[in-house]
Amino acid sequence: MNFKKSYFILAFLLAQFSFAQEGVAVYSDYLSDNYYLIHPSMAGAANCGKIRLTGRQQWFGQEDAPSLQTISFNTALDEDGVSGVGMILFNDKNGYHSQKGAKLTYAHHLRFSRGTLDLNQLSFGLSAAFVQSTLDGTEFTGFDPNIVQGVITKDAYFNVDLGVSYHYMDFFTHFTIKNFLANKRELYTDVESDNLSKYLWSAGAVFGNENDLLFEPSFMFQYTSETKEKAIDLNLKVYKQLEFGRLWGGLSYRRSFDGAQYASDGSLEEQKRLWESTLTKSKNIDDELIEIDNGIESLDEQIQERITKFNKYFSDISYELYNERFILSSEKNDKGLELVITSISDNPGKGKKKGQIAAFDLAYIKYAEEMELEYLHFILQDQIENVHDNQISLLLQNIVSKINCQYILTVLRDKLPSDIDADKYKIISLSQDDKLFKV
Secondary structure, rough: OOOOOEEEEEEEEEEEEEEEEOOOOOOOOHHHOOOOOOOOOHHOOOOOOEEEEEEEEEEOOOOOOEEEEEEEEEEEOOOOOOOOEEEEEEEEEEEEOOEEEEEOEEEEEEEEEEOOOOOEEEEEEEEEEEEEEEOOOOOOOOOHHHHHHHHEEEEEEEEEEEEEEEOOEOOOOOEEOOOOOOOOOOOOOOOOOOOOOEEEEEEEEEEEOOOEEEEEEEEEEEEEOOOOOOEEEEEEEEEEEEEHHHHHEEEEEEOOOOOOOOOOOHHHHHHHHHHHHHHHHHHHHHHHHHHHHHHHHHHHHHHHHHHHHHHHHHHHHHHHOOOOOOEEEEEEOOOOOOOOEEEEOOOOOHHHHHHHHHHHHHHHHHHHHOOOOOOOOEEEEHHHHOOOOHHHHHHHHHHHHOOOEEOOOEOOOOHHOOOOOOHHHHHOOOOOOHHHOOO
């Protein structure tokens, strides 16, 4: 391997896989000569400076699907390549949650030998990371007790990565502790931990014919301390020397040994309990909403059915009074359900509105009888004198007489139609001399 610094490399890559969601994901594309992205000790260790843009997109066509973009840069600071620096910027979004961050890296390389044939180098690296997490609740419509709808919640944290690498001849190995500092992100709850410490160990070697085929088997083991998760990558790269340069291809297989286990201190058990409780509550609320929706639909049907029965009496009585039909209808607005009375032919005047009220009251008596509802068997009508004499006569002589109720009118004697026998219909007469309760 030639570590002579000579030029910068600009690369655009599409990574299909990554591991974990806390901080910067552990990319699978480290095999494409991008070890610095996961091992801080590799900053400035190559024979050139490197700028790399890496993107990951899942579930194309799905709104708010997970996506991650990074830009990384690393180079040696001096001609001998003793010191190296690097920087990583990343943007990660997954649904309503997103995070942005930056890492600054310094690496120191101890060279026991720097030749191409007898390479012997020990490297140390440290990355300082600043990450800001955001929970966007402005468009959240589901139920989650930990998400405040309509509010954007943010939390930031600081952490460091430590790493060491060793190269000897064609053999290499790396060991890195990511998220070395134990701290929590209080974005959802006070028990969550977003930057779990993760241990990475990778090793490999290159062998074969330099002028024909080279083989590079390697592995990387990952271990998450808090959840006890373990995974391993098994990799194989093959290099082919051609006239115009070197062509390579590779295979990688990642295997997770087990699922997350929960710590004995109870913090993760509590988190799991809260999550399961949230799921149960969410399901119960969904079931209740479905039941309410079904109830509303059933209620709407019931209301329309009863309005239809009521209109049978309402329209008949109003037609008998005015030779036109009034109907009752329901309209939904921002306040709920509103009942509206309309005339099929025209807009009734003041006199007709009083007759309309009388027709409505009498129609309800008939409707209540049909529906076997409890109701008062009398109607008190005021200012009936605004109704035309013909309609008063029809109301008292033809309509009220066929309905099981007592119809009470307060009317001045001079406004009473002449064809109505006052003595027959009179209940009480009031005057200046004969006052109610003598008042």
